[in-house]
Structure formats: C-alpha cells, structure tokens
Amino acid sequence: MKPMSAPEPRAPGGINLSDWSIRHRALVLFFMILIGVAGIQSYFRLGRNEDPPFTVKTMVVEAFLPGASVEETTHQLTERIEKKLQETPDLDYVKSYTLAGKTTIFVNLLSGAPKAEVPDIWYQVRKKVGDIKAQLPQGTVGPFFDDEFGDTYGIIYGFTADGFSHRDLRDYVETVRDELLHVPDVAKIDTLGAQDEKIYVDFSTHHLARLGINGATIAAALLAQNATVPSGVIDTGREQIQVQPTGQFGSVADIANVTVYAGSRKVRLGDIATITRTYSDPPQTMFRVGGQDAIGLALSMRSGGNVLELEKNITAKMAELHARMPIGIEAHLVANQPKVVHDAVGDFTEALFEAIAIVLGISFLSLGGRAGTVVAFCIPFVLAVVFVCMKLFGIDLQRVSLGAL
Known part of the structure; x- marks a missing residue:
C-alpha cells in the first residue's frame, strides 16, 4: 500500500485586487494621483446652478x-x-x-x-x-x-430714468441688451416692463354722424394713405433706383393732415378728431424698482454654464457700461441667483471638510494611525472619482446633486 501524498496547493480562482495592488504599487499610486488631480480639476470646472435643468412637457x-x-x-x-x-x-x-x-x-x-x-x-x-x-x-x-417654460432667469437688472422719457430709456436698455448678449454663458435676455407706443384717434360719433362719416371711412383713409406697396424701379443702365412713395406717416402731424371724404366734401382728419401719441392703454405688464417705473433685463444662462462665472462676467460688463451710462439713468440689481448658488456650494464644502475631520478623528481613535488613514482617505478619493464622472455625464453642482453628494 502506497502512502497518500498531500494535495498540491491550488491557485486561487479569480483576481485578488489587493494582492495585485501591492505587487504593482507604483502603478496604483500613479492612477490614484491621476484620479485625484482629475477630480480637483473637474470640481472647479463643473457647472454651477441653483436647480437642475428640467424639461416641461x-x-x-x-x-x-x-x-x-x-x-x-x-x-x-x-x-x-x-x-x-x-x-x-x-x-x-x-x-x-x-x-x-x-x-x-x-x-x-x-x-x-x-x-x-x-x-x-x-x-x-x-x-x-x-x-x-x-x-x-x-x-x-x-x-x-x-414651449419655453423651463427657462429661468438667474440675474435681473432694473433700469430707472430721471429726466428721460420711457422711449429714451427703452432705446438705451436695448443697447445694453445687445452688449450683454455677447457675454459668455448668456443664452438669452428678455425685456420686462417695456411699453409699446401707439397713436390714438379719438372722435365724437355724433359729430361724425352730422358730417355723414363713420369710423370705417376714417380707417380706410388711414390704410390707403399708409399702405406699403411696391412702386417700381428706375433702371438707368448703370444702376437701379428704387422708387419710394412719400405718403407714409412719419409723425402725428402727417396723420392729422389725412383727407377724409364726407360725401363731396373734403375734411381734414385733424379737424374732426383728436390725435395723440402715447403708450398702450391699458398698460402692458409693468416693472417697478423702488416704487419707480423701470425697464428690466432678465438674463438666462445657457445649459451647463457656471452661474458664478456668469455673475463675474456680467458684473465686469455692467461696470464697463456704467462708466458710459448717461446721467439720470441708473441700473439696479434686482435678482441675483449666483449668490444663492455660491452659498449652497460653500455650505457643501464646509460640510465636506467637517465630515472628513469627523471620520479622521474616529478612524484614528478606533483603528490606529495607519488603518485610520486608509479609511479616511477613501472619502476624498471617492468624491474625486464622482466629480470626474459628473463632468463626463454633464451633471452640474446644483441643489439635487449637492444633496446626493
């Protein structure tokens, strides 16, 4: 009878990551440093907003x-x-x-x-x-x-004017709007509180009835006088000159001089009606700042932008525009969402450092120096990986993602 031989040791099935990491220490350390640096860069490059983008269906x-x-x-x-x-x-x-x-x-x-x-x-x-x-x-x-219900306005400026008409203020605000549209991360800008100018023709129906004129006759006379029709082109052989009629209205006086026919008589419109140029009545949506009538500019940030960088760029541009602003026109910051976002990110950073400090203290007390360091290091390392993934998948730092973190 032959003696039984001891069984040969078998190689463990699968991959032992801990053993592989110890035997390739330099490579693992390189990837850890690489992920840490990438996580820090991703954190500072992540978009920042108050709420996540949502689609209203x-x-x-x-x-x-x-x-x-x-x-x-x-x-x-x-x-x-x-x-x-x-x-x-x-x-x-x-x-x-x-x-x-x-x-x-x-x-x-x-x-x-x-x-x-x-x-x-x-x-x-x-x-x-x-x-x-x-x-x-x-x-x-x-x-x-x-279908643009999902757009939010992070920054709103209100413009007031002392010594300027509403029309003058509106023209200046439109100029500012054109300048701000070129600021990085600005998606669109809406104007708030601007009133459209209109011309009103008021007349007495009794007076018109005595003259044998009705409102439809006046409307037809105005339409015929102010019609936009092609008037042809003069070809001189070397150039083409467009012919433009001169009967279109350029002022209230032009409307007052319109001729209205009352049977066989000609009547001047200004003699039978009161013509005034004013703003919409009833007024359109009003915008007020500090009790004064104003015109607002509401700025919307592009998707994936950084609202803190947007505030920085807008502030610099507004400072440049303020230096060229006419005396009497003032710009007021009405709404500033970046401050809310800055406070939220600051609270997250504070909570992160507090969590690391607490875990470090408990780990060192319960596990000792070496094992406690390994456990405590997991928190920032995992967050670094998360920041890289957030950057890759286009997830910004906002209320929901900060809560998840």
Missing part, C-alpha cells in the same frame, strides 16, 4: 379670430386645431379654453416621453398646425406657440 398654442363669438371660435379654431394636435407623438392629452375670438390649447405629453425627443416633438406640433393654417378662417391671427 407642455406647450401652449394660441390663436385669435377677432369679432367671432364663443361658438364660432370653438368650431372654426379650437376644434380644427385640436383634431390636428391629436396626431402629436407621445401625446397624453389636449386641454383647451375658448373665449370670444381667442382659443388657448395646452398640449401635454406623456411623462415617459424621452427628454431628448421633446424639442423634435414641439417641432412636429408647429409643422402640423402650420399644415392646416390655410384651412383656418380668414382673419385668423396666429397660431402662436410657447
């Missing part, structure tokens, strides 16, 4: 039919547009409100509609409604579309 479609009743608006506009909108991909439901001469339709998509496909769906809505525009009643104004 609702679009508003509006159309107007001046002079129509509620029933006519419902049958001629609302029903026709709704039937076409029911062909929208990923549609959940359509809801409409109809008033005399106005229809408002809400297009709501399914909650599971892919976020990346929503812009293309809104394009399909515009295209489908545009296909039936010729079928809508004559005189229809629109349809108009609004």
Whole structure:
C-alpha cells in the first residue's frame, strides 16, 4: 500500500485586487494621483446652478379670430386645431379654453416621453398646425406657440430714468441688451416692463354722424394713405433706383393732415378728431424698482454654464457700461441667483471638510494611525472619482446633486 501524498496547493480562482495592488504599487499610486488631480480639476470646472435643468412637457398654442363669438371660435379654431394636435407623438392629452375670438390649447405629453425627443416633438406640433393654417378662417391671427417654460432667469437688472422719457430709456436698455448678449454663458435676455407706443384717434360719433362719416371711412383713409406697396424701379443702365412713395406717416402731424371724404366734401382728419401719441392703454405688464417705473433685463444662462462665472462676467460688463451710462439713468440689481448658488456650494464644502475631520478623528481613535488613514482617505478619493464622472455625464453642482453628494 502506497502512502497518500498531500494535495498540491491550488491557485486561487479569480483576481485578488489587493494582492495585485501591492505587487504593482507604483502603478496604483500613479492612477490614484491621476484620479485625484482629475477630480480637483473637474470640481472647479463643473457647472454651477441653483436647480437642475428640467424639461416641461407642455406647450401652449394660441390663436385669435377677432369679432367671432364663443361658438364660432370653438368650431372654426379650437376644434380644427385640436383634431390636428391629436396626431402629436407621445401625446397624453389636449386641454383647451375658448373665449370670444381667442382659443388657448395646452398640449401635454406623456411623462415617459424621452427628454431628448421633446424639442423634435414641439417641432412636429408647429409643422402640423402650420399644415392646416390655410384651412383656418380668414382673419385668423396666429397660431402662436410657447414651449419655453423651463427657462429661468438667474440675474435681473432694473433700469430707472430721471429726466428721460420711457422711449429714451427703452432705446438705451436695448443697447445694453445687445452688449450683454455677447457675454459668455448668456443664452438669452428678455425685456420686462417695456411699453409699446401707439397713436390714438379719438372722435365724437355724433359729430361724425352730422358730417355723414363713420369710423370705417376714417380707417380706410388711414390704410390707403399708409399702405406699403411696391412702386417700381428706375433702371438707368448703370444702376437701379428704387422708387419710394412719400405718403407714409412719419409723425402725428402727417396723420392729422389725412383727407377724409364726407360725401363731396373734403375734411381734414385733424379737424374732426383728436390725435395723440402715447403708450398702450391699458398698460402692458409693468416693472417697478423702488416704487419707480423701470425697464428690466432678465438674463438666462445657457445649459451647463457656471452661474458664478456668469455673475463675474456680467458684473465686469455692467461696470464697463456704467462708466458710459448717461446721467439720470441708473441700473439696479434686482435678482441675483449666483449668490444663492455660491452659498449652497460653500455650505457643501464646509460640510465636506467637517465630515472628513469627523471620520479622521474616529478612524484614528478606533483603528490606529495607519488603518485610520486608509479609511479616511477613501472619502476624498471617492468624491474625486464622482466629480470626474459628473463632468463626463454633464451633471452640474446644483441643489439635487449637492444633496446626493
């Protein structure tokens, strides 16, 4: 009988990462330093915002039919547009409100509609409604579309004027808007509180009745005088000169000089009506700063931008514009979202250092110096990896991501 031999030791199955890391210490240390440096760089390059970007899966479609009743608006506009909108991909439901001469339709998509496909769906809505525009009643104004509900304004400036008219202030604010649009990270700028100028022709119906004139006659005379029509081109052989009529209105006095026919008589419009140039009445949405009428500029940041860098660039540009600002016009910072974001990021950084200090203290007390250092080092190392992944996947530092961190 032969004696039994001892079994040969078997190689462990799978990869032992700890053993591999110890035998390749230099390579592991290199990757740890590389990830640490990449994490620090990613942290400072991450976009910063108050809230994460979100997509509102609702679009508003509006159309107007001046002079129509509620029933006519419902049958001629609302029903026709709704039937076409029911062909929208990923549609959940359509809801409409109809008033005399106005229809408002809400297009709501399914909650599971892919976020990346929503812009293309809104394009399909515009295209489908545009296909039936010729079928809508004559005189229809629109349809108009609004799908920009997800835009937020991080910085709002209000401009007040002392000694300037509203029109002068509006012209200056438009100049400032053009300058700010060139600032990095600015996506769009909306003007708030600007009032449109209008010319009102007021007359007495009793006076017109005695002259045998009605309002339609005055409207026709104004339209005929201010019509924009092609007047031809003079070809001299060497150049072409466009012929432009000189009858268009350039001032209130031109409107007052319009001739209105009362039977066989000619009447000057300024003799039978009061013509004034003023702002919309009732006024459009007003904007006030410190109790004064003002015009505001609301700035929206591009997706993935850094709102702290945006504030820095806007502040520098506004300082440059303030040096050239006319005396009497003042710019006021009304809303400043970057301050909220700065405080949120500061609170996160403070909490991070507190957490590291607490874990370091507990680890050193319970595990000793060497093992405690290894455990404590895991926190910043893991965060460095997370920051690199956030940069790769386009995740900004905002309220939700900071809470997760």
